[in-house]
Amino acid sequence: MLHARTTAAAKRAALRERLASGQLLRFPGAFNPLSAKLVQDKGFEGVYISGAVLSADLALPDIGLTTLTEVAGRSQQIARVTDLPALVDADTGFGEPMNVARTVQALEDAGVAGLHIEDQVNPKRCGHLDGKQVVDRGTALKRIRAAVDARREPDLLIMARTDIRGVDGLAAAVDRAKALVDAGADAIFPEAMRDLAEFEAVRTAVDVPVLANMTEFGKSELFTTRQLADVGVNIVIYPVSLLRLAMGAAERGLDTLVDAGTLAPVVDQMQHRARLYELLDYESYNHFDAAIFTYVPEPAARP
Ligand SMILES: C[C@](O)(C(=O)O)[C@H](CC(=O)O)C(=O)O
Ligand SMILES: [Mg+2]
Numbered sequence: 001m002l003h004a005r006t007t008a009a010a011k012r013a014a015l016r017e018r019l020a021s022g023q024l025l026r027f028p029g030a031f032n033p034l035s036a037k038l039v040q041d042k043g044f045e046g047v048y049i050s051g052a053v054l055s056a057d058l059a060l061p062d063i064g065l066t067t068l069t070e071v072a073g074r075s076q077q078i079a080r081v082t083d084l085p086a087l088v089d090a091d092t093g094f095g096e097p098m099n100v101a102r103t104v105q106a107l108e109d110a111g112v113a114g115l116h117i118e119d120q121v122n123p124k125r126c127g128h129l130d131g132k133q134v135v136d137r138g139t140a141l142k143r144i145r146a147a148v149d150a151r152r153e154p155d156l157l158i159m160a161r162t163d164i165r166g167v168d169g170l171a172a173a174v175d176r177a178k179a180l181v182d183a184g185a186d187a188i189f190p191e192a193m194r195d196l197a198e199f200e201a202v203r204t205a206v207d208v209p210v211l212a213n214m215t216e217f218g219k220s221e222l223f224t225t226r227q228l229a230d231v232g233v234n235i236v237i238y239p240v241s242l243l244r245l246a247m248g249a250a251e252r253g254l255d256t257l258v259d260a261g262t263l264a265p266v267v268d269q270m271q272h273r274a275r276l277y278e279l280l281d282y283e284s285y286n287h288f289d290a291a292i293f294t295y296v297p298e299p300a301a302r303p
Contacts, residue, residue, distance in 0.1 A: 024236060029047075030078050073110075159186060187234070
């Protein structure tokens with residue numbers, strides 16, 4: 001009820017433990033706290049908090065317009081309703097190394113289990129679009145060093161994302177991934193890999209967990225969890241997928257309303273009120289209320 005019971009520290013420890021198990025962890029992107037509850041209910045291992053989704057939610061393109069305050073606020077709203085570890089997209093870290101340090105502490109306070117910081121220049125772009133630019137190696141490494149030094153909870157997972165594959169090719173991506181790990185990154189997110197062999201190349205180059213981004217309409221083919229596990233990927237994100245599914249359904253529903261003048265034909269496609277209440281754990285709130293209503297305080301002992 002109200003919040004999930006699992007503490008941030010326990011979620012961070014669980015993420016570390018699960019990563020060490022070698023099992024592939026699946027992190028669908030939650031587009032709000034309610035969808036994070038659905039992700040947990042369906043048995044996934046974690047929840048992703050996407051920058052692209054937060055931007056889209058505010059009807060903005062994903063070009064570095066959102067602020068740390070917005071990202072931290074959304075992270076906190078999502079992290080507190082789920083027992084799953086949350087991994088948040090911290091974009092470029094919101095500035096220079098000192099800003100990156102502040103970003104890490106703000107997201108740590110928000111209760112996430114991990115975050116990733118990328119090596120794009122500001123303003124950043126979606127990693128699967130052409131025309132993006134990356135910072136030089138020294139700048140990229142300083143961001144990660146600052147992030148690692150700023151964390152107060154050693155279990156907070158600091159993941160380095162590199163976008164260099166789309167700019168300078170695979171060899172550069174492998175090179176940068178190694179350097180980012182040397183700078184202290186706990187995990188690597190190689191963005192916009194073309195095929196499984198590319199994931200494998202990064203996998204063999206570093207000895208930390210590797211993430212695969214299965215975003216739709218991007219540069220990577222949509223590999224199955226089996227294919228990704230077979231090449232040694234440790235975490236897979238589906239960052240914008242739930243938002244795309246929900247918006248697709250919303251658009252079709254509105255079209256029906258325009259055409260038919262009623263939503264009756266699509267009611268069976270809607271989440272039922274009963275299912276919503278189940279996800280919200282409505283029952284516990286009723287019990288809480290009833291228990292308080294019938295609670296009779298003991299009469300105070302006479303002095
Ligand atoms: C993972 C990502 O950074 C995100 O913000 O979710 C995006 C996803 C997308 O735009 O499809 C990305 O740059 O890949
Ligand atoms: Mg992003």
